[in-house]
Amino acid sequence: xxxxxxxxRLTLFFLTVWVAATINFFIPRLSGQNPVLQRLMERSxxxxxxxxxxxxMIDEYxxxxxxxxxxxxxxxxxxxxxxxxxxxxxIGSYPRTVSExxxxxxxxxxxxxxxxxxxxxxxxxxxxxxxxxxxxxxxAKLAAMxxxxxxxxxxxxxxxxxxxIFGFKTQLLPLFGxxxxxxxxxxxxxxxRDVLNHALLPAASIVLSGFGxxxxxxxxxxxxxxxxxxxxMAEAKGLKQSTLFLRYAMRxxxxxxxxxxxxxLGYIVSGSVLVELIFSYPGIGxxxxxxxxxxxxxxxxxxxxxxxxxxxxxxxxxxxxxxxxDPRIH
Numbered sequence: 001x002x003x004x005x006x007x008x009r010l011t012l013f014f015l016t017v018w019v020a021a022t023i024n025f026f027i028p029r030l031s032g033q034n035p036v037l038q039r040l041m042e043r044s045x046x047x048x049x050x051x052x053x054x055x056x057m058i059d060e061y062x063x064x065x066x067x068x069x070x071x072x073x074x075x076x077x078x079x080x081x082x083x084x085x086x087x088x089x090x091i092g093s094y095p096r097t098v099s100e101x102x103x104x105x106x107x108x109x110x111x112x113x114x115x116x117x118x119x120x121x122x123x124x125x126x127x128x129x130x131x132x133x134x135x136x137x138x139x140a141k142l143a144a145m146x147x148x149x150x151x152x153x154x155x156x157x158x159x160x161x162x163x164x165i166f167g168f169k170t171q172l173l174p175l176f177g178x179x180x181x182x183x184x185x186x187x188x189x190x191x192x193r194d195v196l197n198h199a200l201l202p203a204a205s206i207v208l209s210g211f212g213x214x215x216x217x218x219x220x221x222x223x224x225x226x227x228x229x230x231x232x233m234a235e236a237k238g239l240k241q242s243t244l245f246l247r248y249a250m251r252x253x254x255x256x257x258x259x260x261x262x263x264x265l266g267y268i269v270s271g272s273v274l275v276e277l278i279f280s281y282p283g284i285g286x287x288x289x290x291x292x293x294x295x296x297x298x299x300x301x302x303x304x305x306x307x308x309x310x311x312x313x314x315x316x317x318x319x320x321x322x323x324x325x326d327p328r329i330h
Contacts, residue, residue: 006320013316020308025078028297029071078301087302092294098302101287106306108178109276109283112199116206121261123207124214129250131215132222135241151212156274159205163278166201174198176280202279217260221253228252258318 067074081088087098130137150158167175174180179194225231226249234248273285280286284303291299 009316009319013312016312017309020312021079021082021305022075024301024304024308025075028295028300082301082305087305088298090291090296090299092291092296092299098298101299102284102302102306105282105284105287108281109285111195112203112276112281112283113206115199116203116210117261119203119207120210120214121257124211125218125250125254125257127211128215128218128220129222129245129253132219132226133245133249134226149212150208151210151216153209155205155209156278158209159202159275159278162201162205173201175201178282198279199281202275202281205275205278214257218253218257221256222249225249225253255322258322 069077085099087102090096090098090101093101153161163175166173174197178198179191180198183191183194231244231248234244239248273289275281276283276285277289284307287299288303290296291303
């Protein structure tokens with residue numbers, strides 16, 4: 001790997017993060033809403049009376065959060081804070097910081113999406129390989145068809161169906177939450193089982209909906225690989241079918257799948273927002289939804305920036321690893 005290639009990839013990484021951060025700064029402000037005013041009005045309505053000195057409070061909080069400064073000055077301050085991973089205080093949950101809110105919600109989303117994504121990728125890859133392999137059992141191909149059909153069903157719609165079947169009808173699984181209301185979070189097998197029990201439905205809605213996509217994608221790559229010269233040469237040598245399937249076909253077909261995996265993370269995260277709302281799951285998606293409703297600029301900026309950096313960093317690592325995994329990419 002040359003230094004010029006590494007420099008180009010790093011430049012593209014920082015350029016992507018900067019463009020995404022700039023869009024992330026301006027889009028919430030296009031609404032023209034004052035988040036401080038919105039929050040204070042909500043407090044007044046809940047309290048049942050209109051507080052005196054409302055404008056003075058708005059001016060003070062605007063100074064506190066830097067919203068009284070010109071937009072260009074807010075933008076420069078924002079870039080400086082983002083470079084230090086300082087996301088400021090939450091307007092809707094003051095005096096909690098955005099970093100505290102993200103750190104509380106992020107493990108739930110990582111656990112849910114991480115497990116669901118790995119299951120989708122591994123099972124979908126295996127299913128797609130069997131669908132394309134001429135000597136695969138016919139029963140495996142027939143059993144795979146219902147799962148492929150589920151790929152056309154959105155996450156949230158499948159989640160509603162699962163809630164109706166397993167929550168209302170059979171009552172086998174809990175309907176909402178990350179753990180039981182009476183359970184106190186602590187490290188014990190009882191709490192872990194309770195968390196897994198609550199995560200089954202949201203994880204199943206994501207896995208079943210994305211399972212077929214990976215299967216169809218892998219099937220297409222396997223069909224392409226089977227026509228390559230090295231596959232014909234391996235068959236002419238009389239190699240075992242298991243060797244042809246695993247070392248020649250799947251090994252070469254899986255490389256493009258890693259690129260699709262990184263690029264699809266953004267779609268998975270955006271789709272999980274609705275899934276977390278349906279199941280009231282305490283993850284990043286639920287926090288982002290409530291932040292958008294409250295015009296909480298800093299929480300929106302912190303969450304979106306974190307997701308963008310994670311996806312861009314994953315793409316960067318993949319770009320650096322693929323030439324090592326497959327020398328043909330050079």
